[in-house]
Amino acid sequence: MNRRKFLKGSAAAIGAATLPTVSAQAQAGPDKIRVGYAITQSGPLGPGAESTVVSQYKLWNKRVNDAGGIALKKFGKKVPIEMVSYDDQGKPDELIKLVERLIQQDKVDMILSPYATHMNLAAAPIVNKYQYPVIMTTSTTTKTYDLSKRLPYAFWQIVQPNEATQPLANYIGELKKQGKLKGTVAIVHPTIEYGVEMHEAFQNAAKKAGIDVVFSKSYPFGASDLQPVIREAMAKNPEVFVAMSYPPDTFMLTEQMQVVGFNPQIMYVAIGGVFPTYKGKFGDKVNGILAYGGQDKAVPGYAEYIKAHQEFHKRDSEAGAVSVYAALEATQQAIETVGEIDRPKIRDVLASATFKTLWGEYKYVDQRCSSPWAIGQWQNGELVGVFPADKQGAKPVLFPKPKWS
Amino acid sequence: MVLFEVFINGIILGGMYGLIALGLNLQYGVARILNLSYGEFFVGGAFTAFFTIMLWQYNPLLSLFISMPIAFAMNWLIYQYLMTPLIRRAPDQDALDADVVLVTFGLFFVFQGLALVYWSGDLRGYTFLSTPVNFLGATLAMNRLLALLGACLIAAVLFVILRRTRFGAALRAITIDPVAAGLVGIDVRRYSALAFAAGGALAAASGMLVSTFISFSATTGVAYTLKALIVVIMAGVGRVTGTLAAGVLLGVVEALGGYLIDPALTIAINFGLFMLILLLRPTGLFTRA
Numbered sequence: 001m002n003r004r005k006f007l008k009g010s011a012a013a014i015g016a017a018t019l020p021t022v023s024a025q026a027q028a029g030p031d032k033i034r035v036g037y038a039i040t041q042s043g044p045l046g047p048g049a050e051s052t053v054v055s056q057y058k059l060w061n062k063r064v065n066d067a068g069g070i071a072l073k074k075f076g077k078k079v080p081i082e083m084v085s086y087d088d089q090g091k092p093d094e095l096i097k098l099v100e101r102l103i104q105q106d107k108v109d110m111i112l113s114p115y116a117t118h119m120n121l122a123a124a125p126i127v128n129k130y131q132y133p134v135i136m137t138t139s140t141t142t143k144t145y146d147l148s149k150r151l152p153y154a155f156w157q158i159v160q161p162n163e164a165t166q167p168l169a170n171y172i173g174e175l176k177k178q179g180k181l182k183g184t185v186a187i188v189h190p191t192i193e194y195g196v197e198m199h200e201a202f203q204n205a206a207k208k209a210g211i212d213v214v215f216s217k218s219y220p221f222g223a224s225d226l227q228p229v230i231r232e233a234m235a236k237n238p239e240v241f242v243a244m245s246y247p248p249d250t251f252m253l254t255e256q257m258q259v260v261g262f263n264p265q266i267m268y269v270a271i272g273g274v275f276p277t278y279k280g281k282f283g284d285k286v287n288g289i290l291a292y293g294g295q296d297k298a299v300p301g302y303a304e305y306i307k308a309h310q311e312f313h314k315r316d317s318e319a320g321a322v323s324v325y326a327a328l329e330a331t332q333q334a335i336e337t338v339g340e341i342d343r344p345k346i347r348d349v350l351a352s353a354t355f356k357t358l359w360g361e362y363k364y365v366d367q368r369c370s371s372p373w374a375i376g377q378w379q380n381g382e383l384v385g386v387f388p389a390d391k392q393g394a395k396p397v398l399f400p401k402p403k404w405s
Numbered sequence: 406m407v408l409f410e411v412f413i414n415g416i417i418l419g420g421m422y423g424l425i426a427l428g429l430n431l432q433y434g435v436a437r438i439l440n441l442s443y444g445e446f447f448v449g450g451a452f453t454a455f456f457t458i459m460l461w462q463y464n465p466l467l468s469l470f471i472s473m474p475i476a477f478a479m480n481w482l483i484y485q486y487l488m489t490p491l492i493r494r495a496p497d498q499d500a501l502d503a504d505v506v507l508v509t510f511g512l513f514f515v516f517q518g519l520a521l522v523y524w525s526g527d528l529r530g531y532t533f534l535s536t537p538v539n540f541l542g543a544t545l546a547m548n549r550l551l552a553l554l555g556a557c558l559i560a561a562v563l564f565v566i567l568r569r570t571r572f573g574a575a576l577r578a579i580t581i582d583p584v585a586a587g588l589v590g591i592d593v594r595r596y597s598a599l600a601f602a603a604g605g606a607l608a609a610a611s612g613m614l615v616s617t618f619i620s621f622s623a624t625t626g627v628a629y630t631l632k633a634l635i636v637v638i639m640a641g642v643g644r645v646t647g648t649l650a651a652g653v654l655l656g657v658v659e660a661l662g663g664y665l666i667d668p669a670l671t672i673a674i675n676f677g678l679f680m681l682i683l684l685l686r687p688t689g690l691f692t693r694a
Contacts, residue, residue: 047526047624191669219668222628224619225418227546228411228664235407247528251620255530259537259546272528280459281530281620315525 029075032082033341035061036108038098038123039115041087049115053138056324057083057112059312060332070332073339084108092122099126109341110331113137113157113324117194121147124154133334133347135327135364138320140164142197148367153347155364157327158320159372161201164292166209167374167387168268169202171397172240173209180399181240181265186215186233188253189244195221198244198270198292214238221246227256240266247272254282254289258404265400266290274319274376274383286378288401294376294385295319295359296393302358319376319383326359333357360392410543411664412657417545419656420553421615423649425629426636427559428607432480434643435580435600438488439502441509443633444626445516446476446605450612451621452520455529465533465613472609480605483512484598492594513627520623530620548617555614559607560649567645576600580643635675639682641689651690654678 037057040049061083064070069080084106088095095114102108103126111132114123120139127134128151135155144160176183187202189195195218206213215236219229226249233241241264243253250272257267272278273291296302305325309317317325333356334349335341354363363370375387377398384395425447432440450472457468487508495501534547567573575596578586587593612621612629640651655675662674682690 044624047521047622050521051526217668219663220670220672223668223671224421225414225549225660227414228660229668231407231410232664232668248620251528251530252618255532255535255618256546259535260544261537275528277527277529277620281532283532 029072029077030079030109030341033070033079033110033335034082034084034106034108035110035112036084036086036102036106037112037114038086038088038095038102040090040119043090045090045116045119052318052320053113053115053324054085055313056321056328057085059309060325060328062312063308064332071336071339072341073336075340088114088119090116090119092119095119095122096126099123100130103130103132110335110343110346112331113139113327117141124151128153131343131347133331133343133350135331135350137324137327140194140197142201144368152351152367155327155350155367155369157369157372158293158323159374160368161197162205163372163388164374165198165202166205167389168242168290169205169209169211171387172206172211172266175399176211183211183240184214184236184238185211185240185242186236186238186264187213187242187244188216188229188233189218190221190223190246190249191218192221192246194246194271195244202242202244211240219249221249223249223252225256226252227260230256230260230262234260234262238264240264240268242268244270245272246270247275250291251278251281254278254285258285261404263401263403267401268375276316276318279378279381279383284381285404287380288378288398290375290377290386290397291383292375293319293323294373294387295322295383296373296385296391297382298393299358299360300356305358319373322358323372326355326357329357330355330364406542408664409541410545411660413540413543413545414549415657415660416653417549417553417656418660419653420556420649421549421611421652422632422636422655423652424552424556424559424611424614425608426633426640426648426652427556427563427645428604428611429630429633430637430640430642430645430648431563431600431604431607433637435576436484436488436597436604437498437501437583438484438505438597438601439509439634440480440483440601440604441506441630442512442516442626443509443604443608444628444630445513445520446480446608446626447612447615447629448520448621448623448626449476449516450609451616451625452524452529452612452623453609454613454616455531458531458533465531465617469610469613472613473606476609477602477606481598481602483605484601487512488601489594489598513630517624517626520626524623526623528620528622529616531616533617535618546618551617552611552614555610556649556652559610560645563645572596577643635679639679639690641692644689644691647689647691654690 040046061081065080068078071078086098111127111134113136115138117139120136133153135157137157140158140160142161144156175181189199215233250269268290270292274293279286334346337349338345371388371391373385376383377386379398386397429443432438453468453472454465457463458465491504536547538545538547575591579593583593636652640647658678659671659675663671
């Protein structure tokens with residue numbers, strides 16, 4: 001299979017006007033589906049991109065090709081994937097150039113999401129301009145609510161700040177109504193965009209739910225000692241402690257709360273709280289802790305996925321990686337429903353169909369995942385999804401959180 | 406009462422800063438090599454401790470018997486085979502500094518790349534001595550206290566070696582004037598190599614001690630190189646007890662400022678103090694003028 005023949009074939013399938021089409025070859029269909037992505041592989045964001053995203057792209061590539069490829073029913077055959085990837089070095093301008101290169105020079109059939117909120121936001125207008133439907137997997141910001149109207153080709157996989165924080169505020173409000181709590185909350189966050197946006201979203205949700213935020217302070221990202229902040233929060237005697245934290249401070253807060261014996265009845269940490277290494281560090285003390293993200297390990301296909309993951313990567317997966325894999329499954333299902341690489345049609349299917357993935361059954365409403373896992377909780381040493389409460393596989397919240405010792 | 410606790414915790418935090426910086430001060434102060442890959446040995450010590458407790462289920466302190474000799478040997482080799490050619494060909498100290506920064510910056514990428522390949526980019530942490538200790542009513546974490554004690558112990562040993570032994574006298578002579586030291590018969594290259602290697606071993610030791618209470622990954626090394634550098638410059642190159650004191654000063658100011666003003670400002674306060682010292686005493690707090 002030479003490159004020219006492939007290009008003609010796929011171009012015919014796309015129906016794009018840029019290349020001449022040859023009907024005999026179009027009938028045969030493409031021999032490959034070229035999938036491209038530019039993502040951070042060097043620099044501080046490289047490791048996170050590798051463990052949450054790239055590892056899933058590679059695993060998906062292998063599993064799909066082992067199964068014969070993606071089914072294109074128009075041609076009555078399965079077509080394997082070929083991946084094309086570049087390193088954006090964590091620079092948004094580099095990412096934009098590389099995405100354009102993937103589209104214009106490599107002429108890939110599909111594009112996959114880069115890593116981290118600001119990079120996803122940089123890529124979204126480009127893929128939209130060239131009408132490549134892409135599910136942005138690792139982006140959470142209140143800007144998404146406007147973007148979904150303006151960028152019809154960009155889809156958003158994980159939970160956005162409002163949906164991430166409302167269930168917790170409402171749950172505390174509910175406990176207050178039932179008289180189980182007075183509804184006093186302490187909230188802390190690191191001074192980075194994620195922390196600030198999550199903090200604002202929670203403050204708004206708390207107001208609506210009628211609960212009292214009795215303490216609210218920020219701390220610098222990368223702080224070496226958070227005991228003073230914890231002490232200040234403790235002094236207000238809150239029943240609920242909420243930290244819109246990032247991985248290193250998620251770990252530090254959890255440890256220092258144990259040292260000073262701070263035992264709120266509800267404890268929430270944001271990113272990092274669902275990591276297997278979090279459980280690895282704290283063991284059974286994680287029980288009852290709520291965290292950003294979640295998963296349902298009973299979902300069909302999870303056992304096969306985790307087995308393949310263990311064999312391929314020699315390590316466990318985590319909730320964030322599962323959400324990325326789910327986006328790949330949805331992309332594949334949309335392509336298979338259309339039956340050819342017709343990107344506007346694939347976009348329409350993504351925007352309307354229901355997908356069955358490792359993240360459960362969901363649609364993309366306004367291009368946002370309709371029921372992404374918002375909050376998970378450690379129960380009996382396992383991470384389970386608890387919010388949204390009406391999502392299939394959601395478990396009831398364990399309340400109150402067991403004391404540290 | 407809380408203020409007292411914040412103060413004591415500031416001392417402990419500062420002890421950690423001093424601990425991280427001690428090894429770099431040996432490398433920079435005595436051997437005159439600004440090693441930008443310093444933090445990678447810190448990370449190496451942290452990972453060795455992590456594997457010792459999580460994989461082999463031994464006390465992480467035992468990992469010092471592995472990580473310190475390895476770091477010592479590697480730094481000795483770096484000095485002998487990478488730095489010595491640079492020192493030989495450099496016309497003056499400024500040219501040498503530029504070469505050294507480039508080479509050790511390269512080493513930083515090599516070590517971090519290897520760490521990422523073999524240890525992955527995952528955030529690691531383990532629980533060791535995270536028990537509260539009551540000190541005059543203030544609650545302290547045992548593992549952080551241990552790091553402070555480790556810092557004091559290392560500083561004391563270094564102080565005795567530098568002040569009370571012939572070897573130490575030679576090292577001090579090199580710190581003050583390497584050319585003159587050579588003229589009076591001190592084998593500058595051999596002694597500098599040993600000081601450089603010992604600095605690397607101390608980096609590994611500090612990585613081990615800090616890993617008991619701060620989570621880390623293959624990429625955290627550079628942050629500690631920078632922190633150590635700030636403390637070394639604050640203290641003045643070649644000052645051992647001064648390094649510890651500068652670290653403690655930084656920790657106390659950071660803790661009190663964070664508590665009394667706003668925790669969000671701690672890093673700003675840190676750098677504010679750093680700038681103030683650079684302006685008022687550019688050669689460091691503890692150097693003789």
